[in-house]
Amino acid sequence: MKLLLIGSEPVDYTIAFANGVAANMPVTLVAPRARFAALRDALDPAVELILLDWPRHRSLANPLFLARLTRLIRQRKPDLIHLLSNTAFWLNLAVPFWRPIPLLTTIHDTRLHPGDRDTATLPAWAPRLMVRQSGDVVVHGEGLRESAALTFHKPVDRIHVLPHPAMPRYGDLARVKGMARRAPDGSFRVLLFGRVFAYKGLDTLLRAEALLGDRVPGLRIVVAGRGDDPMALRDLMGRPECYDIRHRFIEDPEVAQLFLDADLVVLPYREASQSGVLPVAATFGKPVVVTDVGELRASVEPNGTGLVVPPNDPAQLADAIARMAQDDSALRAQCAARARHWAETVVAPRIVGTRAYQLYTRILQRA
Known part of the structure; x- marks a missing residue:
């Protein structure tokens, strides 16, 4: 199985999740150069990190970025793409060009939190459209599964629960230093x-x-x-x-x-x-x-x-x-x-990664 992860935010989640999956299978992670270049050592050596110049939401450089990302996907020919957040606005335009590769998207928040100015910069339709274009989605709890079904009008059998993995990199940093x-x-x-x-x-x-x-x-x-x-x-x-x-x-x-x-x-x-x-x-x-x-x-x-x-x-x-x-x-x-x-144990990255691998296998078998 060839897996391609695309992750920009949240950074700590992306690192922990990629490391956990890499304990079970080869992983390629595509991520923003500005955020992840200095964090390469936090990733498991089994994770192939591909850094791209990732424009801001309002940048006119986004079409060129999408073209480069799509070209990369066509060259790599992954069996499955897992988008680690549904809040990347411009990626909505590229998804149709990735088909028929199955797309799985993680939803961290099923609705906008009061006062969350970061997420509020996105048009409300953007995260919804990404979920609509994804064959399957991941949430971090059973309660969120029900909330996602109501919010995004997604069939419950296409909404899967993977717990948020532990994020040991700060503890690792403390030990190293x-x-x-x-x-x-x-x-x-x-x-x-x-x-x-x-x-x-x-x-x-x-x-x-x-x-x-x-x-x-x-x-x-x-x-x-x-x-x-x-x-x-x-x-x-x-x-x-x-x-x-x-x-x-x-x-x-x-x-x-x-x-x-x-x-x-x-x-x-x-x-x-x-x-x-x-x-x-x-x-x-x-x-x-x-x-x-x-x-x-x-x-x-x-x-x-x-x-x-x-x-x-x-x-x-x-x-x-x-x-x-x-x-x-x-x-x-x-x-x-x-x-x-x-x-x-329960939320150790390797344990969550094993559950993710099992989910990927089920999605590909169904496809």
Whole structure:
């Protein structure tokens, strides 16, 4: 079987997924030069990486890019093409020229999240058209399967579930660089990481901190990532001095250090499909507190990696953080061990890659 992966975003998912599939079969990955040239070492040597100059959505260079990509596909003659996201606008125009090669597309989000300015730059019809042109699609959970069927009007038997793989590259980076957790200083560090947009529930976390008062001695809340400015919500903070705000793009070594230093990772989301933060936290063996949205409960609760609270409920979020902070020797340690086990078994890239290989085989047999 000759497989061609096309991936631009999300970068960490693309790397983990390609590495997982490469443990089962030869893989060719076509990716943007600007994003992946410096990340070649993060890919398994079994992955053949082909870098192309990938224009921005509004660039007039896109037709030339599509012609080069289509020429590459015709030269390679893959048995199956797997597009690792349905949010590449211009690729819609090239798909008709790839037929009759079967096309499989991964849908990370079945609907636009409130305040997600990145995805909102796409015309609403673009991701829908890509799904319509794909013979089969992949989502990351059973609940998302039903949501995708309703949103994209796709037959359920053409929607397949592959879990989001663990993303060990930051942990690998920490080991290679000999990085270690900072020396204990009496603080309890709570990390909110990623793109800080409205649906991530930052305001809920700030209200929870204000309700905590003195219940968690040494509380330190780290908010790291680009997006909305957290300081615009300063009035919601109980104690502004306990915050470490890093409102910017976070480079890889700093990401690794943030997760090494965290005592707890929180995902207080108002809405979500799934999360790439969970697999990163799990590879570092970090317990989590998440809200019951999208696939977060289904990922956390059965695997015992943390606590689940209702969305938009600062009081219950505060109680969960306090419980994790106070139960230092039991609950937190237990969740940490289970998180690491989950990352190394259920959602390990090689395990997800095996499931993907089995799915590819079924698609080709049907074709």
